[in-house]
Amino acid sequence: MRKVFARPKSMKDMPMHYCPGCTHGIIHRLIAEAIDELNVFEQTIVVAPVGCSVFCCDYFDCDAYGASHGRAPAVATGVKRVLPDKIVFTYQGDGDLAAIGTSEIVHAAARGEKITVIFVNNAIYAMTGGQMAPTTLLGQVTTTTPKGREKELNGSPIKMSEMLSVLDGSAYIARVSVHNPAGIFKAKKAIKTAFETQISGKGFSMVEVLSTCPTNWGMTPLKALKWLEENMIPYYPLGEFKTPTEVV
Amino acid sequence: MAKILMKGNEAIGEGAIRAGCKYFFGYPITPQSELPHYLAKRLPEVGGVYLQAESEIGSINMVYGAAGAGARVMTSSSGPGISLMQEGISYLAGAELPCVIVNIVRGGPGLGNIAPAQSDYWQATRGGGHGDYQLIVLAPDSVQEIIDLINKAFDLADNYRIPVMLLGDGVLGQMMEPVIIEDQYETKAPKEKKWASTGRMGRGSKNLVTSLHIVPEDLEKHNIKLAAKHEEISRSEQIWEEYNTKDARLILVAYGTTARVCKAVVDMFREEGMPVGLLRPVTLWPFPSQILNSLADQADNFLAVEMSMGQMIDDVRLAVNGKKPIHFYGRSGGMLPVARDIYQEAQKLLMEE
Numbered sequence: 001m002r003k004v005f006a007r008p009k010s011m012k013d014m015p016m017h018y019c020p021g022c023t024h025g026i027i028h029r030l031i032a033e034a035i036d037e038l039n040v041f042e043q044t045i046v047v048a049p050v051g052c053s054v055f056c057c058d059y060f061d062c063d064a065y066g067a068s069h070g071r072a073p074a075v076a077t078g079v080k081r082v083l084p085d086k087i088v089f090t091y092q093g094d095g096d097l098a099a100i101g102t103s104e105i106v107h108a109a110a111r112g113e114k115i116t117v118i119f120v121n122n123a124i125y126a127m128t129g130g131q132m133a134p135t136t137l138l139g140q141v142t143t144t145t146p147k148g149r150e151k152e153l154n155g156s157p158i159k160m161s162e163m164l165s166v167l168d169g170s171a172y173i174a175r176v177s178v179h180n181p182a183g184i185f186k187a188k189k190a191i192k193t194a195f196e197t198q199i200s201g202k203g204f205s206m207v208e209v210l211s212t213c214p215t216n217w218g219m220t221p222l223k224a225l226k227w228l229e230e231n232m233i234p235y236y237p238l239g240e241f242k243t244p245t246e247v248v
Numbered sequence: 249m250a251k252i253l254m255k256g257n258e259a260i261g262e263g264a265i266r267a268g269c270k271y272f273f274g275y276p277i278t279p280q281s282e283l284p285h286y287l288a289k290r291l292p293e294v295g296g297v298y299l300q301a302e303s304e305i306g307s308i309n310m311v312y313g314a315a316g317a318g319a320r321v322m323t324s325s326s327g328p329g330i331s332l333m334q335e336g337i338s339y340l341a342g343a344e345l346p347c348v349i350v351n352i353v354r355g356g357p358g359l360g361n362i363a364p365a366q367s368d369y370w371q372a373t374r375g376g377g378h379g380d381y382q383l384i385v386l387a388p389d390s391v392q393e394i395i396d397l398i399n400k401a402f403d404l405a406d407n408y409r410i411p412v413m414l415l416g417d418g419v420l421g422q423m424m425e426p427v428i429i430e431d432q433y434e435t436k437a438p439k440e441k442k443w444a445s446t447g448r449m450g451r452g453s454k455n456l457v458t459s460l461h462i463v464p465e466d467l468e469k470h471n472i473k474l475a476a477k478h479e480e481i482s483r484s485e486q487i488w489e490e491y492n493t494k495d496a497r498l499i500l501v502a503y504g505t506t507a508r509v510c511k512a513v514v515d516m517f518r519e520e521g522m523p524v525g526l527l528r529p530v531t532l533w534p535f536p537s538q539i540l541n542s543l544a545d546q547a548d549n550f551l552a553v554e555m556s557m558g559q560m561i562d563d564v565r566l567a568v569n570g571k572k573p574i575h576f577y578g579r580s581g582g583m584l585p586v587a588r589d590i591y592q593e594a595q596k597l598l599m600e601e
Contacts, residue, residue: 042448042449043447043449045445045447047313048458057456061454062447062448062454063448063454063455063456064445064458065313065456065457066343066457066459067309067312068309068336068339071309071312071336074301074306074310074312075309075310075312075313075316077306077310078271078311078312078314078315079316079317081271081299081313082297082321083446083447103302103303103305103306104305104306106302107302107306
């Protein structure tokens with residue numbers, strides 16, 4: 001009998017702490033599949049953030065670092081400068097990357113650090129109890145925007161992929177979504193391209209993955225997927241914003 | 249091995265290179281600028297990396313990554329920048345990562361000024377960031393001692409897996425003195441870092457660099473382990489210099505630049521036949537409390553002299569432990585204590601007897 005589906009080698013065989021319906025698990029799997037397919041597991045190093053994915057350094061079976069909130073790109077810079085032949089990636093949420101860590105992400109991209117960033121955007125601070133994130137949509141109700149995010153008070157959500165793609169140092173920037181099988185397929189392709197960009201030494205690569213948080217959104221998993229499709233994708237258009245061929 | 253003339257800040261850089269440090273991450277701030285200038289030129293010559301970070305927060309987290317990857321790595325800054333680094337220093341201590349952090353102290357609080365000061369003593373010797381931890385803190389008083397201590401700093405960091413801070417000030421940083429420097433320092437620390445997170449590369453198991461211990465039982469166990477390490481360092485690594493303390497009835501206690509001025513004061517008294525000496529802590533943490541406590545059996549008075557409103561004096565009090573009175577003379581805001589003023593202060597104490 002031929003095995004057609006198994007746990008990727010790069011993932012540890014252990015239960016995850018993520019809530020039912022959370023898409024972190026899918027994204028973890030896509031990364032692990034990409035690492036396995038590129039055959040770089042032994043060379044790969046993950047830098048975990050602060051937030052729900054703080055334990056991702058346990059789930060990926062490769063060597064790992066736990067960074068402080070928002071600083072994963074700086075930690076990854078230190079690792080990569082010492083070990084230029086290794087594959088270094090960070091896994092960061094939207095609060096981590098797009099609020100407290102803006103300085104680190106912008107300058108890692110500007111320097112063209114040869115690292116890969118997996119940026120999980122679920123439009124909310126999940127671990128701390130569903131507060132407004134820099135990516136929270138206008139009108140979206142969170143525990144700190146009880147009447148919905150107001151532009152007058154909080155400004156508009158940040159589009160990180162668009163922002164980072166204008167920097168010379170970024171080589172590959174894409175936004176994908178894991179709300180349906182077609183999206184998951186494209187997400188996998190983008191993640192693999194991002195790692196390939198790093199392996200070929202072309203510069204900074206980032207994949208923004210639109211993701212759900214049924215718990216803090218107060219929705220069933222299925223409703224959350226639908227909400228993502230109907231509300232997040234119109235504001236955060238999917239696609240490749242920069243590809244290695246455009247690098248000058 | 250030749251005698252050459254070097255500036256303090258440059259001596260830190262050259263000393264670090266000869267101790268095998270190949271990575272430096274930093275952000276511009278006065279008065280430590282000569283050090284990054286020097287390393288930006290020198291590190292590429294030895295196949296190393298000098299990288300200017302976006303902030304001190306960036307620098308210290310790059311240090312975290314490089315130290316976790318097993319490299320000898322250094323950063324430097326001054327007061328305000330060191331304050332920004334405190335979050336990262338706490339993580340480095342928690343993850344037990346060896347590194348060297350240089351603080352060329354300037355006047356504070358706040359933006360303060362760029363003149364020499366010793367007012368970061370508390371921050372340096374009490375951990376500085378959040379949580380239960382210590383740094384080893386070294387305070388040289390000459391360019392030669394900078395060279396000797398920077399080499400020792402890397403060894404201590406590697407031996408104990410702990411961040412080490414070199415505490416200087418603008419005077420030491422700018423001062424030029426002749427020094428003897430070895431071509432390459434022989435390290436006594438283990439070269440292989442089996443714990444480093446470098447990619448598994450067939451190791452068979454993963455290495456994880458982190459300060460996260462989510463289960464309270466685990467974190468307590470980790471903190472007990474750190475405390476045992478701190479105790480071992482306290483026992484084994486106290487360094488000090490005694491200057492004319494043998495028969496001294498009044499003992500000055502001062503470190504770094506201030507200790508140099510105090511040596512001149514001791515000389516003035518000794519010329520008059522007065523029994524005055526100096527105890528100079530070289531390690532500020534661990535503070536040389538053993539020697540200070542035993543000197544308290546012989547001396548009548550202690551005078552702590554600092555370029556601050558009185559910070560090291562806390563450790564003098566703890567060491568002397570009530571045996572003898574402790575007095576203070578300090579200048580602040582970038583003002584240097586002059587020998588004549590310290591002399592007058594000390595003379596008052598001698599006349600009281």
